[in-house]
Amino acid sequence: MQHLSWTGTLGAYLNPLFLTALVCFLALAVAAIARGFSPHADGPHLINPTPPSVSLMGSSLVIGLALWLLSLSGVILLAPLALGNIWLSLILCLILGAAAGFALFQISEEMIFKLVWLAFYVTLLLFGLYLVIGLFVKPETMGIVGAISQRLIPTWIALAVTFALSILFKRKLGLYGKLFDSPIGMIGLGLVLFWIFTAIFGAGFDWIATHDPLAQVSGMKNKHPGIPLRGATEADYPYYLLGGDTLARDVFSRAIFGSGIVIVIAPAATIFAFMVGITLGLPAGYFGGRLDTVLSFLSNLVLAFPVILLFFLLVTPEIVQTGLPNYLAVILFVFPVVFIAVAQYSKNRLKPGFLTLQFPILLIIGIWLYLSLVSETGKPVDVLPPMLDLFDVPAEILLVFVSVVFVNSPTAFRIVRGLTLDVKTRDYVAAAQTRGEGPWYIMLWEILPNVRGPLIVDFCLRIGYATILLGTLGFFGLGLESESPDWGTTINAGRKLLSVYLAPPLVPAFSLMSLVLGLNLLADGLREESLRD
Amino acid sequence: MGMFILRRTGVMLLTALCLTFIVFILTTLYPNLEKLAKNQGNFRMSDAEVASYLGNRGYTQGKLQNYGEWLGILPGYVIEGVDGKTRGRCSNHGEVEPDAPKFCGVLQGNWGFSSVFKEPVSDVVKTRLTLTGKLMFWVMIVMIPGALIIGVFAGMREGSRLDRSLSTGAIVTTATPEYVSGVIFIAIFTSSAVGLKWFKGSATSAMDNATLENFLLPVLTIALYGMGYIARMTRASMTEVMTAQYIRTARLKGVSFANIVLKHALRNALIAPFTVIMLQIPWLLNGVVIVETLFNFKGFGWVLVQAASNNDIDLLLAVAVVGVIVVLLTQLISDIGYVFLNPRIRIS
Numbered sequence A: 001m002q003h004l005s006w007t008g009t010l011g012a013y014l015n016p017l018f019l020t021a022l023v024c025f026l027a028l029a030v031a032a033i034a035r036g037f038s039p040h041a042d043g044p045h046l047i048n049p050t051p052p053s054v055s056l057m058g059s060s061l062v063i064g065l066a067l068w069l070l071s072l073s074g075v076i077l078l079a080p081l082a083l084g085n086i087w088l089s090l091i092l093c094l095i096l097g098a099a100a101g102f103a104l105f106q107i108s109e110e111m112i113f114k115l116v117w118l119a120f121y122v123t124l125l126l127f128g129l130y131l132v133i134g135l136f137v138k139p140e141t142m143g144i145v146g147a148i149s150q151r152l153i154p155t156w157i158a159l160a161v162t163f164a165l166s167i168l169f170k171r172k173l174g175l176y177g178k179l180f181d182s183p184i185g186m187i188g189l190g191l192v193l194f195w196i197f198t199a200i201f202g203a204g205f206d207w208i209a210t211h212d213p214l215a216q217v218s219g220m221k222n223k224h225p226g227i228p229l230r231g232a233t234e235a236d237y238p239y240y241l242l243g244g245d246t247l248a249r250d251v252f253s254r255a256i257f258g259s260g261i262v263i264v265i266a267p268a269a270t271i272f273a274f275m276v277g278i279t280l281g282l283p284a285g286y287f288g289g290r291l292d293t294v295l296s297f298l299s300n301l302v303l304a305f306p307v308i309l310l311f312f313l314l315v316t317p318e319i320v321q322t323g324l325p326n327y328l329a330v331i332l333f334v335f336p337v338v339f340i341a342v343a344q345y346s347k348n349r350l351k352p353g354f355l356t357l358q359f360p361i362l363l364i365i366g367i368w369l370y371l372s373l374v375s376e377t378g379k380p381v382d383v384l385p386p387m388l389d390l391f392d393v394p395a396e397i398l399l400v401f402v403s404v405v406f407v408n409s410p411t412a413f414r415i416v417r418g419l420t421l422d423v424k425t426r427d428y429v430a431a432a433q434t435r436g437e438g439p440w441y442i443m444l445w446e447i448l449p450n451v452r453g454p455l456i457v458d459f460c461l462r463i464g465y466a467t468i469l470l471g472t473l474g475f476f477g478l479g480l481e482s483e484s485p486d487w488g489t490t491i492n493a494g495r496k497l498l499s500v501y502l503a504p505p506l507v508p509a510f511s512l513m514s515l516v517l518g519l520n521l522l523a524d525g526l527r528e529e530s531l532r533d
Numbered sequence B: 001m002g003m004f005i006l007r008r009t010g011v012m013l014l015t016a017l018c019l020t021f022i023v024f025i026l027t028t029l030y031p032n033l034e035k036l037a038k039n040q041g042n043f044r045m046s047d048a049e050v051a052s053y054l055g056n057r058g059y060t061q062g063k064l065q066n067y068g069e070w071l072g073i074l075p076g077y078v079i080e081g082v083d084g085k086t087r088g089r090c091s092n093h094g095e096v097e098p099d100a101p102k103f104c105g106v107l108q109g110n111w112g113f114s115s116v117f118k119e120p121v122s123d124v125v126k127t128r129l130t131l132t133g134k135l136m137f138w139v140m141i142v143m144i145p146g147a148l149i150i151g152v153f154a155g156m157r158e159g160s161r162l163d164r165s166l167s168t169g170a171i172v173t174t175a176t177p178e179y180v181s182g183v184i185f186i187a188i189f190t191s192s193a194v195g196l197k198w199f200k201g202s203a204t205s206a207m208d209n210a211t212l213e214n215f216l217l218p219v220l221t222i223a224l225y226g227m228g229y230i231a232r233m234t235r236a237s238m239t240e241v242m243t244a245q246y247i248r249t250a251r252l253k254g255v256s257f258a259n260i261v262l263k264h265a266l267r268n269a270l271i272a273p274f275t276v277i278m279l280q281i282p283w284l285l286n287g288v289v290i291v292e293t294l295f296n297f298k299g300f301g302w303v304l305v306q307a308a309s310n311n312d313i314d315l316l317l318a319v320a321v322v323g324v325i326v327v328l329l330t331q332l333i334s335d336i337g338y339v340f341l342n343p344r345i346r347i348s
Helices: A011-036 A052-072 A076-082 A086-106 A109-136 A139-151 A153-168 A174-181 A183-204 A251-287 A289-304 A307-315 A317-322 A324-332 A334-348 A354-374 A395-423 A427-435 A439-450 A452-475 A487-497 A503-532 B002-027 B030-040 B047-056 B063-071 B121-156 B161-174 B178-189 B212-242 B245-253 B257-269 B271-295 B300-309 B313-341 B343-347
Strands: B078-080 B086-088
Touching (some): A011 A109, A052 A086, A109 A139, A109 A153, A139 A153, A153 A174, A153 A183, A183 A503, A251 A395, A251 A439, A251 A452, A251 A487, A251 A503, A307 A317, A307 A395, A307 B271, A307 B300, A307 B313, A317 A324, A324 A334, A324 A354, A324 A395, A334 A354, A395 A452, A427 A439, A439 A452, A452 A487, A452 A503, A487 B178, A503 B161, A503 B178, B002 B063, B002 B313, B030 B047, B121 B161, B121 B212, B121 B300, B121 B313, B161 B212, B178 B271, B212 B257, B212 B271, B245 B257, B257 B271, B271 B300, B300 B313
Antiparallel strands (some): B078 B086
């Protein structure tokens, strides 16, 4: 069978169009940014602006150099500009750049930005075309890009439905709906949702991955993307879409399954860290005094640790043997139960029947879940009989989880404490105090809801940071097993042969980057939209 | 001010003591000691042999006693072992020498002996810190001006297209951890698969002779991750300053935009980034560990990984002490610097 190319047979027609659009977009964007430096952008209230000739020359130079670099790096349409001699080509490019710069300064600034957006949309449209055509044709026709797009059909459908519904009802959806007014927030949300859906459908239902992420197929070791599967039967997917790694496993499927690990652990660890941070940070900020001093000292203590040293100390096999991570889990996981119990108690304690019926039930369920999570048969913490133990978290997952929670909690504590200090002097807190509400009611039902904006924003950023920490753990081979498909471990495994085989480390690297980028953009969009009102 | 520094120093010392104690406890947990005994003695020791080996060398006296000895506030042990030899801490855990001092801890300048590198810990730390210092110096040279320029350009006209593009760029760099950007750089600029081969994928040769070819990528990798954050902070500070009344006055007076930015706004806008840069230094330590591992640059971060993965107790403690000092010292400097730079705080 033929080696699958990146864009298949249709690529021969689409690629030139796509590259042209891309180059136009890049050149225009460079020009637009160059003009952004010009004093005209500042509006009329400047009395003695720098002469436009400076920025004209600047942007001409930038465009010329960009053209030159692009032509040298072998972009097909600009190949004629290379001319065989780089100095001749430099002169030609500079002349062209000057012409382009001059032309760009003749038209108005609004026009340039319209052109940039036009070029951008055309580029995007063409890229979308690869994906859309890929959905309907055989892998050979649209190549690897098309085939991957085809595998991701469940994700595309879910994304389309979510976005369509959200945009339709965005005025009724509060802050989430407002996100759809900001392009940055929308891109961020899109990236995050892409990985969430891919994790659900890929790692959860196994609809997306083409092969078993752990299966090693002989003859598929260190292969480049698009390699046909050796000895494929009817039931097998005929290609390793993104090649094989050093242990002859499918890079694409591993990246898909890796997303499952990250998407579950990172947000969950962040939630737990926030529970710890909220449960300790609220009283520290609200009461102040000695409690605050002690807790702040403890959090600074953890923060003063170099993170990687902490990981090495917590995650080495010898320490795991002593059960330290399990004891840490016992401490850290109690906070969500405490948080929910205190929140419910302080709000509903005067309701008839609550203390005798609902509260005990809630407490029992909470404690049961907590004990099931913490207790493991044969491990240092083994308190529940196996019959009552609802679920067992695999030891290495628990280890990684606990480390990430532990590292993130002090920061969450500091944020909550700072926000509480800021808010506790407000009038509505004083009103609640006058009303005779208890301190925990005030903290959890007056202060906390009012600081949710910055907390949500920070929560998004923290998930991204937790993702990075998970990757760091994997990168140093700590915690998860060496064959685990999570992104950090895969990057670590692939970097040894990086100079020859790019796909095994780059695929998880870009996946991780896009997820964290999505979370950061989402946080940025949320911040912008929540500041607006 | 003097009181403030004194109090901060006190807290600093307390933190350092607590942290080293925690590290001490973690590294001398029994399974770790067992591994140490088997590494130093032989791998087929029975449990009883391990116990007597450790007992002979004073490891079983109790954690506080051991920690005190390491610190140098308690006299080093002198134990007559079950094998009849008398060993002392101050005689390098060997047979007691007559002229050995009574105390031999950190306070006396004795940092112990590294079991991985087979040389005194102080020498290891000194040589490796110098190498990392070189790396950090170049990181600072690249990162700080880059971040400040991006931040000032983005912040001088809030909401402009320049601001938007630079801010998005800053977000992209903060979303790219070192192990991702490093791998991408190596793939693009050093691999034979792409074929550019402009730089080297290993910085080992940069330890003696740093050139653009072998040192640019590690420096860039660390600088890039920190740059975005500092740039965003600079931008925030710059936008705040640019809306201040005195800037409007300057504009109305007819001062040119370039002069407003350079002479009026910049000085005030750079106060906040100073503290951010200081607080960012401990985070760079993380990047240093990753980058030194990735590019095989055998500096301080690489030593941390070696010490931690081999449970080299003395070396790990020294590494922890250095790490803690870096964190706390940068905090102190940022606090003091903030007070000095900001006249409003100084007066009140």
